[in-house]
Amino acid sequence: DAGVIQSPRHEVTEMGQEVTLRCKPISGHDYLFWYRQTMMRGLELLIYFNNNVPIDDSGMPEDRFSAKMPNASFSTLKIQPSEPRDSAVYFCASSLLVTSGGALAQYFGPGTRLTVL
Amino acid sequence: RKEVEQDPGPFNVPEGATVAFNCTYSNSASQSFFWYRQDCRKEPKLLMSVYSSGNEDGRFTAQLNRASQYISLLIRDSKLSDSATYLCVVNLGNQFYFGTGTSLTVIP
Numbered sequence: 001d002a003g004v005i006q007s008p009r010h011e012v013t014e015m016g017q018e019v020t021l022r023c024k025p026i027s028g029h030d031y032l033f034w035y036r037q038t039m040m041r042g043l044e045l046l047i048y049f050n051n052n053v054p055i056d057d058s059g060m061p062e063d064r065f066s067a068k069m070p071n072a073s074f075s076t077l078k079i080q081p082s083e084p085r086d087s088a089v090y091f092c093a094s095s096l097l098v099t100s101g102g103a104l105a106q107y108f109g110p111g112t113r114l115t116v117l
Numbered sequence: 118r119k120e121v122e123q124d125p126g127p128f129n130v131p132e133g134a135t136v137a138f139n140c141t142y143s144n145s146a147s148q149s150f151f152w153y154r155q156d157c158r159k160e161p162k163l164l165m166s167v168y169s170s171g172n173e174d175g176r177f178t179a180q181l182n183r184a185s186q187y188i189s190l191l192i193r194d195s196k197l198s199d200s201a202t203y204l205c206v207v208n209l210g211n212q213f214y215f216g217t218g219t220s221l222t223v224i225p
Binding site for chain 2: 033042043045048050055056091104105106107108109110111
């Protein structure tokens with residue numbers, strides 16, 4: 001398996017522009033997670049999906065952020081308009097199973113390094 | 118109070134040394150536990166899951182202490198390639214809580 005695939009790997013944009021990050025989870029995984037990592041705040045969960053349905057978006061910082069999962073093999077995280085404080089590494093991760101008895105581990109993509117000027 | 122807390126380090130140890138990290142969690146109902154490794158400018162990668170009875174993978178040993186609500190990672194015979202940040206992860210229901218990571222540098 002190719003693992004979790006993210007694109008682009010690097011994105012540099014100007015404040016006010018729309019940014020779209022893309023993720024392809026591991027085939028067969030039914031959970032997909034979007035994280036943001038900065039030196040100051042560490043790894044933060046933004047939103048996660050189960051079977052393409054958003055389950056918890058309480059980590060999404062504000063209305064400028066939106067995420068979609070139109071099918072089991074693709075998800076997007078959009079920032080519109082982008083601001084310099086959005087600069088971070090954005091990771092997508094997928095997992096096979098989360099049950100009442102606990103979860104299986106998540107597998108991360110290589111991340112998108114976003115710089116907003 | 119944070120859900121998961123780790124000593125950020127840094128831990129600087131000589132090659133061949135044994136080093137241990139602890140990670141405490143706040144919710145006694147937590148269900149699954151993991152250690153991840155993150156190299157500089159890379160994604161976190163699963164190092165090992167942590168089982169109730171403790172488990173070992175080569176030079177790495179993970180332990181869970183539910184009574185005291187902590188997990189530990191022991192690295193024996195440290196290699197230069199072990200230098201990285203080690204993240205503990207705790208699962209509760211649908212939530213995954215990441216520690217901020219412990220930085221390890223193994224010195225020649």
